[in-house]
Amino acid sequence: MKKQGPKLEVLKWIGAAVKYVLFALMILIWAFPVIWVILTSFKGRTEIFTLPPRIFFSPTLEHYIEAFLRTGDIAHGILNSILVATITTILTLLVAVPAGYAFSRVIFRFRNQLSFFALMTQMAPPIGLIIPYFFILSRTRMLDSYSGLIAIHMTLTVPFSIWLMITYFQDLPASLEESAAIDGASPFTAFLRVVLPTAWGGVGVTAIFAFIESWNEFLYAVVLTGSRTKTVPVAIFSFLTTEESLWGPFTATGVTIMAPVIFVALFAQRQMIKGMTLGATKG
Amino acid sequence: MSVAFKTKKVEYQKQWERFGFAMISPSMIFLLLVTTVPLVSLFVMSCFRIDLTYPLGNGWIGFKNYLEMMKDARFWHSIRLTAIYTFITVTLQVVVGLGLAMAFFRGFRGQGLMRVSVLLPMILAPVVVGLAWRTLILTPEYGILDYVSILLGFGSKPWLVDPTWAMISVVIIHTWQWTPFAFLVFLASLNAIPQEPLEAALLDTRTSWQRFRYVILPMLRPAIIIVIIFRTMIALRAFAAIFSATGGGPGTATEILNLYAYRVSFNSLELGYGAALGTVLLFITVAISLIFFRMRRSSTG
Numbered sequence: 001m002k003k004q005g006p007k008l009e010v011l012k013w014i015g016a017a018v019k020y021v022l023f024a025l026m027i028l029i030w031a032f033p034v035i036w037v038i039l040t041s042f043k044g045r046t047e048i049f050t051l052p053p054r055i056f057f058s059p060t061l062e063h064y065i066e067a068f069l070r071t072g073d074i075a076h077g078i079l080n081s082i083l084v085a086t087i088t089t090i091l092t093l094l095v096a097v098p099a100g101y102a103f104s105r106v107i108f109r110f111r112n113q114l115s116f117f118a119l120m121t122q123m124a125p126p127i128g129l130i131i132p133y134f135f136i137l138s139r140t141r142m143l144d145s146y147s148g149l150i151a152i153h154m155t156l157t158v159p160f161s162i163w164l165m166i167t168y169f170q171d172l173p174a175s176l177e178e179s180a181a182i183d184g185a186s187p188f189t190a191f192l193r194v195v196l197p198t199a200w201g202g203v204g205v206t207a208i209f210a211f212i213e214s215w216n217e218f219l220y221a222v223v224l225t226g227s228r229t230k231t232v233p234v235a236i237f238s239f240l241t242t243e244e245s246l247w248g249p250f251t252a253t254g255v256t257i258m259a260p261v262i263f264v265a266l267f268a269q270r271q272m273i274k275g276m277t278l279g280a281t282k283g
Numbered sequence: 284m285s286v287a288f289k290t291k292k293v294e295y296q297k298q299w300e301r302f303g304f305a306m307i308s309p310s311m312i313f314l315l316l317v318t319t320v321p322l323v324s325l326f327v328m329s330c331f332r333i334d335l336t337y338p339l340g341n342g343w344i345g346f347k348n349y350l351e352m353m354k355d356a357r358f359w360h361s362i363r364l365t366a367i368y369t370f371i372t373v374t375l376q377v378v379v380g381l382g383l384a385m386a387f388f389r390g391f392r393g394q395g396l397m398r399v400s401v402l403l404p405m406i407l408a409p410v411v412v413g414l415a416w417r418t419l420i421l422t423p424e425y426g427i428l429d430y431v432s433i434l435l436g437f438g439s440k441p442w443l444v445d446p447t448w449a450m451i452s453v454v455i456i457h458t459w460q461w462t463p464f465a466f467l468v469f470l471a472s473l474n475a476i477p478q479e480p481l482e483a484a485l486l487d488t489r490t491s492w493q494r495f496r497y498v499i500l501p502m503l504r505p506a507i508i509i510v511i512i513f514r515t516m517i518a519l520r521a522f523a524a525i526f527s528a529t530g531g532g533p534g535t536a537t538e539i540l541n542l543y544a545y546r547v548s549f550n551s552l553e554l555g556y557g558a559a560l561g562t563v564l565l566f567i568t569v570a571i572s573l574i575f576f577r578m579r580r581s582s583t584g
Contacts, residue, residue: 022386023393030463031400034407036427037415049425095310106303114311121318125520125568127544128561129317132324135333135554155317158310181295187302216408218523223549233410237527240414247418254411261406269398276405276464277471 034258041251048247063248067239067256074253077235080146081257084231085214088150092157092210097203100165101191105177115166122159129155130223137224144226152220157210164209167278168202169195205275208268212261232257322565328558335552348559357535358560361543364450365567368539369518372457376514377507379458380465385495388473401463409460413527416456417443421528443529446536453525453537460524461517465510472506473499505579512575519568540564 040048042059067074102108103115133152134143142148172195180190196203221231236257239250265272332344352358387397404412420428421442429439442452476499484498522541525531531538531546538546544564548557 019386022383023397026383027397027400029459030404032427033412033415033420033459034403036419037411040419051424051430053425053427053430095313098306099310102303102306106299106306108300108303111303114307117311118314120572121314123516123568123572124318124322125541125561125564126522127520127541127548128325128565129321131544131548131554131558131561132321132328134548135328136321136324151317154313158314162310187299188305191306212406216406216410218408218410218526219545233408233523236410236414240418245418250414250418254415257411258407261408262403265399265402265406269395269402272406273398273402273467277468 034262037251037254037258040247041255043248045248063252064256066246067249067252070249071238073230073235073238074232074256077230077232078256080225080229081215081231081233084146084149084153084229085211087146088153088157088214089207089210091150092154092161093203093207096158096161096206097165097196097199098191099162101169101195103162104166104169105174105195106187115162118159118162121155122163124155126156126219130220133220134223143224144228146229149221149224149229149231152224153214153217156217157213160213161206161210164206164275164278165199165202168199168206172198201271205268205271208264208272209275212264215257215261325558325565326562328555329562331555331558333553333555333558335554341555344555348556351556352559352563357538357543360535361538361540364537365519365539365541367450368454368457368521369515371454372461372518373511373514375454375458376462376465377510379462380510381469381503381507383462383466384469384473385499388470401466404460405463409523410527412460413456413524416452416524417528421452444533446533449529449533449536453528456524456528457518457521461514465514468506468510469503472503476502508575508579512572512579515571515575516568519564519571540567 039055041063042061043054043057044060044062047054047057099118103111103118129152133148137143137145137148176194176198177187177190180194181187185193216233217231218233221234225231225234232253236250236253239246239253329348330343330345332341332347334341418426420426423429423439423442424433426442429442433439441448443449481498481502484494520541521539522545525537525539525542526545529537531542535543540560541564544557544560547553547560
């Protein structure tokens with residue numbers, strides 16, 4: 001039996017203290033690099049290389065101005081990234097949401113085999129896809145085209161979007177379509193009018209993940225894009241070459257790439273974490 | 284039940300099944316075209332010599348690329364690095380993630396702040412992450428980690444220039460990026476364990492280690508297996524962060540199979556040999572995932 005005494009009180013207190021130190025350390029380790037990039041992007045040219053590093057300084061926008069004005073590359077890259085990520089997201093939702101619904105609610109032949117196929121495509125190593133993709137696109141003169149990049153970005157987004165949507169649709173009550181069927185609605189009308197409106201939350205989270213995946217994507221973009229369709233994760237390399245290392249414009253561009261993602265994470269952290277761990281905890 | 288009703292029901296079921304097929308076919312046809320077809324082409328390409336810089340002599344060569352690979356020291360080096368990289372990063376993620384989840388699973392204040400900070404590494408562009416580590420964090424003296432290392436008396440380290448240190452650095456970056464996933468999954472699983480059996484079991488055990496070893500760990504087994512599967516797959520496809528932090532270098536010090544296949548294909552433009560390397564990676568991925576699926580099936584019954 002446990003004894004309640006002053007000794008236990010002290011132990012409890014130490015336990016709580018250790019926990020809070022661990023908590024602070026965790027935030028330091030995971031958030032600090034990101035905060036450091038943001039701080040550096042606002043530091044003056046000389047302050048970046050001041051030792052000891054400064055947390056407080058007078059902020060400047062010079063690196064942002066330089067990043068965007070030195071060449072048109074970054075602004076152009078951001079526009080390309082927005083275009084590619086937006087179209088990738090829309091097309092992904094158009095094919096993945098109906099598939100997720102059918103896999104979770106409709107019984108048809110080969111359903112298990114087909115859903116397993118969708119899962120397996122997610123495991124395809126990107127380097128194994130990009131080599132034939134590059135070869136085929138270069139033969140058909142489709143390198144540096146938006147459609148080629150969008151199609152291959154969808155190989156990343158469609159499989160996980162189907163899986164996310166399956167888990168969201170599984171949570172909806174079956175009575176939903178039953179009542180619609182009794183009213184004589186076709187399955188498709190029932191899906192569109194009755195089921196979809198209740199699943200917007202899941203669709204939204206799926207859209208966020210698809211957009212982020214395409215927005216951040218690097219390997220396919222660096223191989224397939226040229227001066228016309230270069231996305232911003234590729235363009236950012238121009239600041240850190242063997243000749244020069246421009247930390248200021250690099251961090252300013254880095255912050256620009258991270259900003260929309262951080263912004264979404266601040267508002268939708270709960271839903272995003274749920275979406276990420278759902279597949280793993282439900283299994 | 285009347286015949287009319289029965290035929291109507293069959294009719295309805297058929298309509299329902301047709302509807303199901305219609306809903307999945309766009310995505311299935313798409314995935315077939317953009318994943319299956321390229322992967323078959325990958326294998327076909329691996330039986331050709333496709334050197335874009337010296338196109339003379341390009342053509343069918345059967346399994347010669349694979350034979351060459353067996354003698355290629357750089358290939359075996361990349362396989363070794365891939366195994367080391369995958370094993371260490373996955374182990375670290377599981378151990379650290381589990382430790383942190385155990386420390387935090389009973390709820391505490393400031394969860395929102397922690398959620399955001401652990402979510403960020405996973406969703407920020409790996410390129411920016413890799414480049415930021417290379418510059419702001421690991422640069423001698425001016426990088427914050429190197430600065431701290433000097434302050435603590437360990438001195439400046441050759442983070443990205445020494446072969447061994449470069450490997451340690453890319454392992455640290457990957458672990459930093461993905462431990463939050465393991466942490467969050469374990470946290471969710473711990474919170475999902477029903478309280479009553481847990482408390483009853485806790486009364487029977489004496490030390491907290493026994494509690495962990497005989498009560499909590501068995502309950503977490505499925506989650507641990509799933510985390511190992513997911514993380515192994517991600518480690519095998521790691522590219523952008525390593526590419527931007529070290530580029531596979533110095534020399535070939537951090538050139539895992541993925542990066543080797545990339546360099547052969549897109550720096551040397553030997554697409555045939557690159558495709559053979561890609562095919563090997565594909566087989567490794569498929570083999571490992573099949574082993575894991577079997578493990579998982581036997582563990583969940």
